[in-house]
Amino acid sequence: MARRTAVSALWAEDGVEVIESAQHRGRDEIEARITAAHDEFVRGAGFVFRSAGDATGHHDTITFTTHMVPAGGGDIAWTGRAFVVLGPDGLIRSDHQFTVPTGDTRSTVEDFLRRLAEGDPDRIAEVFAEQVDWVLDWPAEGHPAVPWIRPRSTRADVADHFRTIAEFHVPGEAAGSAARILVEGNEAVVLGDIRQTAKATGKAYTALCALHLVVEDGLITRYAVYEDSLTVAEALSCS
Structure with a gap:
């Protein structure tokens, strides 16, 4: 009825x-x-x-x-x-x-975001190609408070990246949003934010971010992240 x-x-x-x-x-x-x-x-x-x-x-x-x-x-x-x-x-x-054919750009990006929300580093890495063009909006020398932000190039590096992020934050308090997903051909831009609480300081923070992804044969081959790095570094710095 x-x-x-x-x-x-x-x-x-x-x-x-x-x-x-x-x-x-x-x-x-x-x-x-x-x-x-x-x-x-x-x-x-x-x-x-x-x-x-x-x-x-x-x-x-x-x-x-x-x-x-x-x-x-x-x-x-x-x-x-x-x-x-x-x-x-x-x-x-x-x-x-x-x-929608499996492996198209939008479905691959949405699958990546869903796995990211689930939080399993190995499952996240499965959406990436064996070799990844990893682009960071970050100084080459890095920052001691955020060791996960460094050059990466392989699927194993991707898993390590997300595993290390989890180690430095309070479990169960990670969140985020993807306000817009823009797709053209095999390229996508994701606009959103990241919300975490740092273990070392107890500080909660929200950092705006943008991702530029390239998808080939259903896998992410380029991952360029542009985020509010200063907010992240300040939240994890004990001084």
């Missing part, structure tokens, strides 16, 4: 959903399609669907990306992009869905 109510509230009576293999026209067919997908993927296989947070639109059209992931955590199993057309009454007239 709740599903039928939701379909009626969102879809026009003659609305149509178009996927690669079929069309579903009218509320009855759309409800049946949603029920079948829920039974197969959610109830049956234990997946959940999560928004990529990239919804945008104009002139009664909306496009957005969604990921199908294991409810208990794990790799993205499927990524889809939808193009939705609304009627004058705000109800959905049509919804065209497209499967």
Whole structure:
């Protein structure tokens, strides 16, 4: 009953959903399609669907990306992009869905950010190529309070980088946000912030940052980070 109510509230009576293999026209067919997908993927296989947070639109059209992931955590199993057309009454007239190929730039970057939030250094490193062009906005001599900020060049270096960061911060208090992900071809820019609490000083800090990533064959080959390094250094300095 709740599903039928939701379909009626969102879809026009003659609305149509178009996927690669079929069309579903009218509320009855759309409800049946949603029920079948829920039974197969959610109830049956234990997946959940999560928004990529990239919804945008104009002139009664909306496009957005969604990921199908294991409810208990794990790799993205499927990524889809939808193009939705609304009627004058705000109800959905049509919804065209497209499967996003695995390894495209946006899905790779979103996978990296999801693994970064999970905090496992080895799983983070798996998204990187064996050889990485690692670019830092940081003096070559480094800073004694932040030893993880130094040149890197391999996948093993990437794991060590994120492992060392964790060692210098309070567990469970790491957070951050990606306000914008801009993609053009195989390059992406991520704009956001990092929030941590330093173990040595107990100081909590928020540092603005930007990442410039290059993705080739589903792996990150260039990682350039530009961050508020002064805020990081001050938070970790005991003096």
